[in-house]
Amino acid sequence: MSEKYKSREERKTATKNTKKQKKKKRNILKQIFLTLIILGIIGIVAGATTFFVLAKDAPPLDEALLKDPLSSKVLDKNGDKIYEFGVEKRTYVSIDEIPEDMKNAVIAIEDARFYEHHGLDIIRLVGAVIANFQEGFGAEGASTISQQVIKNSFLSPEKKLKRKAQELWLAFQLENKYSKNQILEMYLNKIYYGVGNTHGVAKAAEIYFGKSLSELELHEAALIAGLGQNPGMHNPFTNPDGAENRRNVVLNQMANHGFITSEEAATAKIVPLEESLVDAQPEAQPIEAFLDQVKLEIAELGDIDVYTAGLTIHTSFDPEAQSYIDELLNSNKVIEYANDEVQAGIALTNTKTGEILALGGGRNQSETKRRNFALESSNQPGSTIKPILDYAPAMEYLNWSTYEQIVDEPYTYSDGTPINNYNQKHLGQISLRTALADSRNIPALKALQQVGLERAREFAVSLGIPMEEQIFEPYAIGGTRSGISPLQMAGAYGAFGNAGMYIKPHAVNRVVYADDTEVKTAPSPEAVMKDSTAFMITDVMKSVLLPGGTGRAAYVPGLNIAGKTGTTNYSKEDREKYNISSKAVPDSWFSGYTPNYSIAIWTGYADNKQGLVGSEQKIPQILFKSLITYLTEDEEKPDFDVPNSVVKVAVEKGSNPAKLASEFTPKDQIVSEYFHKGTEPTQQSDRYMKLDPPTDININYDENTNQITLSWSYPKNSANVSFEIRESIDEGSYKVIGTTKELKYTINNPIPEAIYRYEIVAVSDENKENRSQAGLQEIVIPAKPEDEIEITPPDGEEEEPQNEDENPDDSDQDENDDSNEDGIPDIIVPPGGTNDEQTGENSQ
Incomplete structure (x- = not known):
């Protein structure tokens, strides 16, 4: 019995514990739920408070501004007005004059639930948030037509969050004050449709198709509606493919939202774009090239419609320079253009x-x-x-x-x-x-x-x-x-x-x-x-x-x-x-x-x-x-300032790496060039530097080998120098007989009794025209020794020996003749060179 009782007690205890756990879990869930409610209330209150703080400074609704946007003035560098965006090319029409296809096309592509919301499209907003999260910020917008009317009429983009809050607040007021048709009328007369200052659907119909609104066909209304987001990108005159693609997107959206049937959309899409575009096109004004840049820069400031924002734009425009450029391009006063198709920028x-x-x-x-x-x-x-x-x-x-x-x-x-x-x-x-x-x-x-x-x-x-x-x-x-x-x-x-x-x-x-x-x-x-x-x-x-x-x-x-x-x-x-x-x-x-x-x-x-x-x-x-x-023409003509970070150096042309010109470098071989300071050349070129002549020239004749040997000294490093040897025999003209890198030169088998003169010139290996003065030396080659001379007496006679102590009989010789019959000189120049004392000449 005790075991059974114990089991019932355990079951009772277990049941009790389970109930406590369930109760505890319910309490936790209840606390979380209450916390979320409280946080939600706090968030709503905080959000509402923030919204009203941001929106409280919104300007009041002004009906004049809602229908007639504030124009933006463009001023030149002198402060003079050169243009005004938003004051031209507008034909205001009432909502009753706008065809249903035109209204439906704009609603389908811009704000499909326009007649269902009160200024804010929650469904579209959530979709835009998701798209921006998945594809990056800016992937999709969520502004309703009402918000766009407000944005284009009152607000500047100084702070995006504040502007958005004010935009939404004013959109609510707009929806309360005006009917949907009145708001749509404002929008269709306000929106920019490209080509200069074209605003409103009525003017767009005239510019693109030469028609009144009542004459527009479905495909034409769709094209105009598609221009609203980006008139430049979808301009049918300059980008027909982009315009046609955009038109077809609008037609698809109209079919998706039930404004037209799929068959009507398909029929409209096959109409060639150029079929109804106007042929006559007004001449462009030259200033529009500058205004294109102005619009690009204004767009970088935020989501601004320059045609409706009421801006004063201070620019650097020079009207006189622009006028001269226009003359250069559109007349033949300076250039005779081959034809009108030649273009220039x-x-x-x-x-x-x-x-x-x-x-x-x-x-x-x-x-x-x-x-x-x-x-x-x-x-x-x-x-x-x-x-x-x-x-x-x-x-x-x-x-x-x-x-x-x-x-x-x-x-x-x-x-x-x-x-x-x-x-x-x-x-x-x-x-x-x-x-x-x-x-x-x-x-x-x-x-x-x-x-x-x-x-x-x-x-x-x-x-x-x-x-x-x-x-x-x-x-x-x-x-x-x-x-x-x-x-x-x-x-x-x-x-x-x-x-x-x-x-x-x-x-x-x-x-x-x-x-x-x-x-x-x-x-x-x-x-x-x-x-x-x-x-x-x-x-x-x-x-x-x-x-x-x-x-x-x-x-x-x-x-x-x-x-x-x-x-x-x-x-x-x-x-x-x-x-x-x-x-x-x-x-x-x-x-x-x-x-x-x-x-x-x-x-x-x-x-x-x-x-x-x-x-x-x-x-x-x-x-x-x-x-x-x-x-x-009437200005000073300054030069570019030379910074302290450069050095101008006279460089010898062709030197590589660069070398400084020397005092001997020809003027036509010197160029002045700029170097980064600290990188300029420091070594001077010796290409044209006048070479020193050879010194200590010695000349020797060796009877045994019958060779003349020249030797000399050179005062500087001769690594880039060669020596040219020039020879003159018996006062003949000098001729080059050899070139050497060494400090000596040998001449073989000179002519006996001949007078040899030598010039030795140092020549630059880098520039053959750079030559030193000549070092001079000469030598007279002796006759052969007498024991090598064979004298043959006349036929039938024998030579009688002479007594060494007796003088030969020279009565038959001319006393001025210093040579014997065989022409052997009486004076023999000993080896080692000329005898300065005997000749009275200086060998140098």
């Missing part, structure tokens, strides 16, 4: 500040098909990239001087592909100055290889030049995959002229918002290279405009200009495809600068199906010369 900036003074966007352009060639980065730079990617980095990282010697020779890329110079010739060892001035390709590639691709790329990017993550060796001569715009090029060259300080080219200096908030927008200078590098590459590029350089046509007497030319080539496939001459080029450039102005000019054809031939390739140089002459 010009960027003019201030070297010291980076301010954009004027832009030439192109020639003979219409407003609807306008391209801005000053800002387009679709063209390869050619040799204008060489200072940026090759030589300046070599100066910066390898301490190259303006004299650096490079061998221009047959060469290949690292993969074995041959590289050629423009004239298919090679100059051998040349200086960096010559290589750049004559635009040699092979030295440029060698420079890039020594710098390294990654360092060269980083250097170019620091100058505002766009480069992919990986570049390749053909970039050394301008064979880039992505192009460069004239404005980017002007900014990069401007850094060379500004002591290595890069300032991003900019048109806007400051912006004042409608609420008087002011923002300074001018970028700060950034040191991107040593001032020695900037000065030396500038000094080298001065040579481009001098005789021997490729940019001579841009030269202006009395003006300190540095610059570089550039051309590109067609591929073999393109030449064959478009039947293009082998002498034609698709792109021709000149980028140049003075201490005050930096100018980059591109010329070519818009479609690249026709090339520049002959003198047309000089157009950029001629345009530059005309423009820089105009700009500096």
Whole structure:
């Protein structure tokens, strides 16, 4: 019994413990739930409080602003108004005049639940948050039409969170005060649709299709609706493919939301885009090229519609410079253009500040098909990239001087592909100055290889030049995959002229918002290279405009200009495809600068199906010369400041490594070049230094060997000196008989009784023209000894012996004759040289 009882007690205890655990768990869950509720309430209260704090300063609704946006004024460098965004090209229409297809197209693509929400679309907001989390911030927006009306009417983007709170608060008020149709009417008359100052759907219908709203077809309404998010990208005149794709997206959305059937959408999508676009296009205004840059810079400040934001935009615009550029491009006063299709892009900036003074966007352009060639980065730079990617980095990282010697020779890329110079010739060892001035390709590639691709790329990017993550060796001569715009090029060259300080080219200096908030927008200078590098590459590029350089046509007497030319080539496939001459080029450039102005000019054809031939390739140089002459006509003409970090040295031409010129170096063999201080040459060249003559010359004759031996001393190291031996026999002319590196020379089998004279000259091995004075010596070769002479008496007679003590009978001899019949001299010169006392002559 006891065991059974114990078991019941245990079960009872276990049951009790289980109930306690369940109760405890319920209590914990209850506490968590209550905590979450409390936190939620706190969050709601905190969020609401924060929202109202941020929104409390929102401006009041102003019906005038809701219907008529605040225009934005653009001021030039003098503070004068040059343009006003948002005051032109607007035709206001009531909601009843707007076709259903037009309204439905905008709602489908911009705010599908417009008639269901009260200013905030929660479903769309959640979807946008998820999309931004998955794809990155900005992947999808969540603004409703009501919010966009508010944004485009009142607010500035000084603080995004605050602006968003105010935008939402005002959107709620807008929804309470106005009907959905009134709000939609405001939006459809307010939105910007591209092409100048085109606002509102009615004006868009006129600009793009030449129709009134009531005449629009479904596919046309869809195209206009699609322009709202990005009119530049979806402009049907300049980007027909992008516009057609966007139109079809709108049609799909209309079908998805039940505004049209799938069949109607399919029918509309097959209509060719160009079928209903207008043919007549208004002429573009030249100032629009500059205004394009203004809009780009305003867009960088935040989500601003410059046409409705009521801004006062202070710019660096120079109206006189712009007017002259317009004249250069659109008349034949300076250049006789081959045809109206020749295009050009010009960027003019201030070297010291980076301010954009004027832009030439192109020639003979219409407003609807306008391209801005000053800002387009679709063209390869050619040799204008060489200072940026090759030589300046070599100066910066390898301490190259303006004299650096490079061998221009047959060469290949690292993969074995041959590289050629423009004239298919090679100059051998040349200086960096010559290589750049004559635009040699092979030295440029060698420079890039020594710098390294990654360092060269980083250097170019620091100058505002766009480069992919990986570049390749053909970039050394301008064979880039992505192009460069004239404005980017002007900014990069401007850094060379500004002591290595890069300032991003900019048109806007400051912006004042409608609420008087002011923002300074001018970028700060950034040191991107040593001032020695900037000065030396500038000094080298001065040579481009001098005789021997490729940019001579841009030269202006009395003006300190540095610059570089550039051309590109067609591929073999393109030449064959478009039947293009082998002498034609698709792109021709000149980028140049003075201490005050930096100018980059591109010329070519818009479609690249026709090339520049002959003198047309000089157009950029001629345009530059005309423009820089105009700009500096009444100004001082300063030179670039020489920094303390460089040294100018007189170098002997051709010396490698560089050597200082000596007092004997010919003037035409001396070049003055710049070096980074501390890297200049210290050793003087002895190539032309007058050599000392040989000294202590001795001459000996050895009867036993019948040899003349010359020996001498030389006062200096004779390692780079040879000795030339010249001989004269019996007062004949001197002839070279040999050259030696030693301090002695032997002559075999001299003629007896002959007089031998010798000159010994020291000659430089490096320069054969560098010769010393001659060291002189002479010797008379003795006759053979008498015991070697055989005297044969006359036939039939015998020679009678003479008494040594008796004098021979010399009555038959001329008393002035000092020789015997056989011509043997009475005086024998002993070995060892002439006897000064006997001859009365000095052997030296």
